[in-house]
Amino acid sequence: MNNKLKRRSFLKCLGCGTAAMLAPQTGILPEIIGGVQNACAFDYSTELSSVEARFYKKLETGGIECGLCPRHCRITDMERGYCGVRENRSDVYRTLVYGLPCAINIDPIEKKPLFHFYPGTSAFSLATAGCNVNCKFCQNWDISQSRPEQTNNLVLPPKEVVNIALQRKVPTIAYTYSEPVIFYEYMYDIAKLGHKNSVKSVMISNGYIEEQPMADLLPHLDAIKIDLKSIREDYYKKTVNGELKPVLDRLIQIKNAGVWLEIVFLVVPTLNDSDDEFKELAGWIKNYLGVDTPLHYSRFHPQYLLKNLPMTPEKTLQNAYDISRAEGLEYVYLGNLPLHPAESTYCPGCGEILVERKGYNISKINLVGNLCQKCKREIPGLF
Amino acid sequence: MSSVCVIKYAGKNKGKQLASEKYQQLLEIGLKTLSGESKISDAVRKFIPSGVIGMKVNCLTRNLNSTPVPxxxxxxxxxxxxxxDDNNIVIWERTNRELEQAGFDLNASSFGRRCLGTDTNGIGYSxxxxxxxxxxSLVSRVMTDLVDFNINLPILKDHSIAGLSACLKNMYGAINNPNKFHDNNCDPFAADISNLEPIRSKNRLSIIDAIRVQYNGGPGYDSRYLGFYNGLIISTDPVAADxxxxxxxxxxxxxNKLPTLKQTEREVKYLRTAExxxxxxxxxKNIDLKVIAVDDTGQQSEVELL
Structure with missing residues (x-):
């Protein structure tokens, strides 16, 4: 049975910790609620969904094998996969989070970050509980490492999500915060419906997904940001609890499919901050994705299971920037360093500032369509 | 050296669910044997000195093969x-729903025996x-804050990944992220979870219900592989009980002509890690085992384990 909460109760419930990322911008939420539901209520669910998952097979020996991510969890009756949001019920694999986001917000697209995707616009952003890896530095661990019964979930079917975007005149829906791979069916249906209604979709992901699910999803996405955690398999094993190879394969797959791609690399002191790794990373991007693929180096803040490490020194980030530029990458950015010049986009041809950013704000755009206003060089991305 | 006492029911209802009175009788014999005390109250106080006592049940399979209410x-x-005081007894599990589906009556009030999931309002995780x-992991606040001691009440089950689901595996239900710890046949995770404080220090007694045993196809319910051992395994040592x-x-x-767990690549490695x-x-060889059969008249006799 669903418990319907009145607006006041809903906001109170958000305040109790629906999702940490809602807190900084709760000012936006009453508008969303008022605009969509006539200042009345969202539905808040204590029930989990039971929609059949895609990409699994039944095993002859009993149980099922999930084929959504490279983990290929084998799961017997009443058990869940590593993600914690998919359950075998009598050998039918079910997603428990379809239509049940635990975090929603309207964010600047720069926050994703996507810097070559309609700068200055916003994205209706959502996430459910769960994740298919367990990064020791996770900033949203309270939802990503939770099971859906441990979070407060809204009832928001795909149609409602698209309606919110339309009514709030938000051009894009972002699947973000936790890991959208694990709410694949929900994301897929929203993205498909969104396109029918001229609403774009962007996926903010770790890229730890199998080839076929990604191939099916790509036609319905407009941009993807992948968190490439490291260029070393060992780091993925020890710090992420995942694998590097499938992520690299997906990056190439996305690039080949022509969907706009940007990469974020979180620089964690002592773990993935060597000159060699920065050079290796830039070299791989140059060789396999092209020098025009934006790369964002992001500053680490002590979180979750890595509270013992310091923030990434600015010097280290500057070093990463310099090495990557020297390797030939044309669009390198530094994130979580507000007001740093490397937040802005520069023309690789004439050096003109193309998009000037101050934090998440855009202060100047010197582009005409996709062209540099000064030298008319074509800038990759969607502007 | 650890002591384990196995109490087997050898009465005419063998092969059926037991009533609470029968469980009480078997438990009294088992606890007295394990403690060496002649009075049951002395035996109980030897294991559980005072305070609020938790009973961590296992309700994964709803009313099909969960820890029996009796x-x-x-x-x-x-x-x-x-x-x-019965209000100082708390039956608990991950969620209220699981408890209800297994046949337990929820009660979070100040009257009577309590029964609640970690998802109860005001409980949650650490x-x-x-x-x-x-x-x-975050640990259920039932374990961290609510109870002083815990009695672990799993049922004996095969597990598709871990091989064995009993005392150590039951503690997966005490943490917020159990799904993250099933790689490598749950080794070393099952041991590490039971080693989390306060789980380690508050778990004072383990009672595995092995009346009905899911010897294959677990941890879910599969009637094809449900056997009857008709016994309770009681110990203060969860590893020895397992x-x-x-x-x-x-x-x-x-x-039942099934391969060993090792042959199915599910060797239970986590017990060695726990040791x-x-x-x-x-x-x-370091377990002092006593197996006692009890018939309907209460007659006891020492028997072999198998």
């Missing part, structure tokens, strides 16, 4: 007869992480 009723009767080896449970499980697999952590004894 087992908790029989144990409750023993505890209250000893002078423990604010801080607890760490042991490979495990970093070790004896494993022997019973392998025996049932053998007589290395000092959680208990995994080696059979």
């Amino acid at each position: 087992l908790t009723d029989g144990l409750t009767k023993i505890l209250t007869n000893t002078g423990i 604010a801080d992480f607890y760490t042991s080896g490979e495990v970093n 070790r004896i449970g494993l022997e019973i499980l392998e025996h049932l697999r053998k007589i 290395q952590l000092g959680l208990g004894v995994a080696s059979r």
